[in-house]
Amino acid sequence: xxxVEQSPQSLHVQEGDSTNFTCSFPSSNFYALHWxxxxxxxxxxxxxxxxxxxxxxxxGRISATLNTKExxxxxxxxxxxxxxxxxxxxxxxxxxxxxxxxxxxLTVIP
Amino acid sequence: xxAVSQTPKYLVTQMGNDKSIKCEQNLGHDTMYWxxxxxxxxxxxxFSYNNKELIINETVPxxxxxxxxxxxxLNLHINSLELGDSAVYFCASSQYTEExxxxxxxxxxxxx
Numbered sequence: 001x002x003x004v005e006q007s008p009q010s011l012h013v014q015e016g017d018s019t020n021f022t023c024s025f026p027s028s029n030f031y032a033l034h035w036x037x038x039x040x041x042x043x044x045x046x047x048x049x050x051x052x053x054x055x056x057x058x059x060g061r062i063s064a065t066l067n068t069k070e071x072x073x074x075x076x077x078x079x080x081x082x083x084x085x086x087x088x089x090x091x092x093x094x095x096x097x098x099x100x101x102x103x104x105x106l107t108v109i110p
Numbered sequence: 111x112x113a114v115s116q117t118p119k120y121l122v123t124q125m126g127n128d129k130s131i132k133c134e135q136n137l138g139h140d141t142m143y144w145x146x147x148x149x150x151x152x153x154x155x156x157f158s159y160n161n162k163e164l165i166i167n168e169t170v171p172x173x174x175x176x177x178x179x180x181x182x183x184l185n186l187h188i189n190s191l192e193l194g195d196s197a198v199y200f201c202a203s204s205q206y207t208e209e210x211x212x213x214x215x216x217x218x219x220x221x222x
Binding site: 031032034042043044045046049051087089091093097098099100102103 | 151152153158165167207209211212
């Protein structure tokens with residue numbers, strides 16, 4: 001079982017603040033890195049799939065970068081809104097196995 | 111239309127029983143998965159399956175077995191249920207293993 005670590009574990013920010021989280025994964029045998037957004041009482045919803053070193057992806061105010069050589073990915077949220085409150089999960093894929101991190105729980109305070 | 115559906119949504123049963131959870135996807139995907147969400151909200155993959163290969167997480171007890179009658183379905187059978195099996199189980203699917211996974215709504219299993 002591979003270790004996928006996310007930090008911080010939880011985060012409280014004021015509405016309008018920008019924030020970022022980290023996902024660390026094994027840098028050898030990289031296959032794919034996924035980011036998911038998971039609201040309470042719902043199922044995880046895909047944000048990004050990243051496969052190439054140096055990848056940058058963007059969806060609205062949310063963006064992500066990938067460094068496969070050093071084994072990390074950053075997720076950025078610009079101008080946080082209360083509706084951004086959720087747990088953000090990253091998952092490291094190798095072959096058909098996926099290993100999820102424990103997530104970063106974001107609370108945006110109005 | 112629901113992309114990935116699971117039934118039942120809630121399942122309460124006694125220790126020692128055998129139960130099944132059904133999963134269906136209408137996305138035409140080739141790969142399906144089962145995950146277990148533990149008490150700390152951590153998602154652990156149990157199985158991934160396409161029409162050619164079943165990959166099992168070696169930590170999953172052999173009381174758990176996936177059954178796929180066709181490409182659109184991957185059901186989870188659990189024999190001799192134990193208290194520790196209580197959790198939320200999520201089904202997911204993707205076109206290829208490196209692509210986005212779409213999750214079902216989850217099945218909340220409570221073993222008494």
